[in-house]
Amino acid sequence: MNAVIEERRGSVLILKLNNPPVNGLGAALRTALVGAIKAGQENNEIAAFVISGEGRMYSAGADIREFGTTPPAGTPDLNDAINSLEMSSKPVVSAIHGVAAGGGLELALGTHYRVGAAKTRVGLPEVTLGILPGAGGTQRLPRLIDMTKALELITSGRLISVDEAHKLGIIDEVADGDVLEAAIEAAERLATEGAAPRRSRDQAVGLAAAKDNPALFEDFAKTMAKAARGMNAPYACVRCVEAATTMNFDDGLKYEREEFTKLVTATESAAMRHAFFAEREVAKIPDVPATTSAKDIKSAAIIGCGTMGGGIAMNFANVGIPVTIIETEQAALDRGLERIKGNYANTVSKGRLSQDAMDKRMGLLTGATDMQAIGDADIVIEAVFEEMIVKKEIFSKIDAIAKPGAILATNTSTLDVDEIAAVTKRPEDVVGTHFFSPANVMRLLENVRGAKSSPETIATVMNLGKTINKVAVLVGVCDGFVGNRMLHQYGREANFLIEEGVLPQQVDKVIFDFGFPMGPFTMGDMAGLDIGWAVRKRKAAERPSNQRYSAVADRICEQGRFGQKTGAGWYRYEAGNRTPIPDPEIESLIIQASKNAGIERREISDEEVLKRCLYPLVNEGAKILEEGLAIRASDIDVIWVHGYGFPRYHGGPMFWADTIGLDEVYETMRRYHAEHGELMRPAGLLEKLAKEGKKFSDFKG
Ligand SMILES: NC(=O)c1ccc[n+]([C@@H]2O[C@H](COP(=O)([O-])OP(=O)(O)OC[C@H]3O[C@@H](n4cnc5c(N)ncnc54)[C@H](O)[C@@H]3O)[C@@H](O)[C@H]2O)c1
Known part of the structure; x- marks a missing residue:
């Protein structure tokens, strides 16, 4: 199979990217592309090039099958390939249909003129995988379009419509009819006009804005503070775009490469790539093959x-x-x-x-x-x-x-x-x-x-x-199925911690700082404390009498404090405001509850709070896996990322535990078991994997 299909139309050489299913820009494709451009430069019969995608789209970017492999020696990297297009003395036009995303759009930005088909979508979604556009995207885009828009697109990873891209200046022309024909026409026109190719590296559309407003980047970074909390990649994106205004193009490219390398080897991007693949893997059910006929749901x-x-x-x-x-x-x-x-x-x-x-x-x-x-x-x-x-x-x-x-x-x-x-x-x-x-x-x-x-x-x-x-x-x-069964462990330990010495605000801060949208007590106040109270009362008879039970939440409910809806719960609230305010009344209630339970309150570190809340949750995930109630560890991660706000940049609880090392999680659970009793018993699977030096991701049913 040719990774690039060559076709001639008069003096135009058409190069069709051909690496199904999404024209990933793999080694063979890059080599073929660079070779074809080089040969075309030397061929007097060729006046211009058109780059298009065979099949469904132009290109969705890097070939993910290549991640973690070393391409054959001498293979051009994506930057080399894009540079060879950009430096061509003959015009290079992109005919974009379907999608041009990530490296795919970076490739198109290296060409001299871009024609888009109707319904095409383009964007640089790298940041959603914890990385940044590492093949010139952060350097070329702000030279082509408005600076703030470039920042917004690169740091959000949003794909935009061809019309929006046209308005911004990413796409030069939206084809009415066939995009390839329109691109060939444009290539012929540019060749006939004989003007020097319009290289993105030489443009400066967005650069002036930063000169007029030196605080632009700092101000922009502030606007994304909430969405980017806990992550490095969005900030690295901003730094790279800023570099486009302070360095020359080639130094900017080098800087972008350095930042990219740092991100791609960090846990953050490993976690976000894990989440990405986990979301695709989740649809696979071993004994329900994809060929199983599903019923049509029309009503x-x-x-x-x-x-x-x-x-x-x-x-x-x-x-x-x-x-x-x-x-x-x-x-x-x-x-x-x-x-x-x-x-x-x-x-x-x-x-x-x-x-x-x-x-x-x-x-x-x-x-x-x-x-x-x-x-x-x-x-x-x-x-x-x-x-x-x-x-x-x-x-x-x-x-x-x-x-x-x-x-x-x-x-x-x-x-x-x-x-x-x-x-x-x-x-x-x-x-x-x-x-x-x-x-x-x-x-x-x-x-x-x-x-x-x-x-x-x-x-x-x-x-x-x-x-x-x-x-x-x-x-x-x-x-409780998977999610709530694990949540139960976390909620219980958070309550025990309160009895042992911390206050709700400390637990909530630790969990928030870890990356959850909020901690368990703020969450409880938001959801309403009466629901859990009713369940606890109903299930009271089922609870073994020798099992530890924290009554703090019950004491709070007995006062009619059901959370935000009653203006008070674990915290108090001012009218019309949902900001939780620590309440001295609750502090005394908690101290009294510890006394009643015969517990001497102690200093508890943030680190212990985090482990006590999350390790038992992971431990329960291990039990769920060994009981066969989830197909794979990554399915549990998907549940936690999408149902409970577990930070995507930690990948999900099971992936997070893998990154910490299961031996540490197991040893800590063993200690908790000795200190706190049966509820903390380590799962058999956790013990087994830890002793074998394995990870949850190694577990195959
Ligand atoms: N609330 C949550 O957060 C949540 C989350 C996940 C699942 N669930 C589950 O979803 C279910 C519903 O919970 P909810 O929170 O919506 O409860 P709800 O009390 O708000 O709603 C239940 C509704 O069912 C109606 N109903 C009762 N018997 C009926 C009958 N015979 N025919 C028709 N309607 C009848 C009631 O009039 C009521 O409007 C429960 O099984 C609950 O465990 C709830």
Whole structure:
């Protein structure tokens, strides 16, 4: 296979990048490209070049299959290849269709004129992998377009439409018809005009802005502080773009390379690349091959229009799938539909949705109080109260009414999906679809595989995830499934730490500084403390009497402090303000609780707080893996990154533990086990991997 396909059109040499599926800029392609340009320079019959992509797109960038390998000696690197295009004395025109991303766009920026097809998208998404555009992107883009725009594109990694790219000056011409024909025409025109090639390295569009405003880079860095918290890559991007204004082009390229090398070898980018691959791996289910036929979901029914049901319904309406919503009474139904309407109206008022789109979505929702209305739905999702008796009763009804072959799903967060499936005559069609709150916002979907769920049912709900823009992860049946079961460990230890000597604000700060959006106590106040209190009261009888239990949260709830909604919880709040304020009353309550529990309070370091909160969570992940309730460690990472705000730049809890070393995690858990008892027992798998010097990523079911 030729990595570059050469075609002649008169005096124009067309070079088609040919490395399926995305024209990754691998060694063979770079070598062929440089060779063809060189030969073309020496060939008098050739007046100009057009670079285009064979297949679906121009190029999505570096060839990821090449990561971590050493290309054959003498192979030009991407910078060499781009420089050879840019330095060509004959005009080089890009014909861009599909996508030009990362190295793909950097290659195009090295050509002298860029024609884009309609619907093309371009961008430099490297920062989302913890690196930066390392083949001249940070040097050429600010020379071609407005400085602040260049900074924004490079530090966000956002892909933009061809029209936006045209407006900015990244694309010179948007083709009305065939992009290759338009590019050939442009190449012929440029060759005939005989002007010197317009090299990006010689442009200066964005550079002046920095001279006029020396604080530009510092100011820009401040604007991204929230999104870039804890990361190095976005700041390295800013430094490189700034270098374009303080160094000559070649020195700027060198500086960019140095910064790139630092990033690509750091844990941050390893973690973000891990997250990227984990999100793709998650769709693979060993015994449900990709060839398994998934059912078409053209209509849905949701039972229960409370907090979750309403949000779930919105997911379907958002992608044009009609939804029937069932409630017990008209008043509850009206309230539920009103809440959905309010949610949409809020998005409209922020300018993120048009009124027309909102009306269309609302038009796809039909309410009913009679269960018969679910008869035609391809999927029925139950989202009623978390009571087994209620769920069983509803599933018997669903079984009697739903059409044959419909998927019967439950949104339960703790109950046994198999027990629910058992009341139907078609347990093979039953599955859990565990959405996270708010269900219209949170991207995670835990699909819960019942003992009898058929491969077709699983393939359908995994596919559904994609349809409704969720990240779907397949998990097995257990209390809390994967995410909440692990969360439970973390919450419990945070509470024990409070009893032992720290205050909520210290725990929350440690967890926030680690990179979570907030710590467990701020989170509790936001979610409402009454929910957990009710569960604890219900489950009190199941708790072994010799098991340690922290009563601090109960004492707080007894005072009617349920969190933000009551103006006080673990913290106090001022009217109309959600900022948690440490409360001396809570401090005395905690000190008293320690006394009551016979615990002498001690200084606890931030390091211990972090380990005590997160190691037991990882340990539970190990138990989940050995029990076969998650397919692979990276699936657990996907759950934590998308459902719980685990910082992507740490990769997820299991990847994070791998980077620390499982021997350290295991030894610490062993110590905790000795000090704190049974709840801290190290998982067998953790012990095994640690002793073998292995990682969670080595675990293969
Ligand atoms: N709230 C969360 O954060 C969350 C997250 C994940 C999963 N879940 C699970 O989702 C389910 C629903 O939780 P929620 O928070 O939306 O509860 P909710 O109390 O807000 O809503 C439940 C709704 O179901 C309706 N309902 C009850 N019986 C019904 C019946 N027979 N027919 C039709 N409607 C009926 C109720 O009127 C109510 O509106 C539970 O299983 C819960 O465990 C909740």
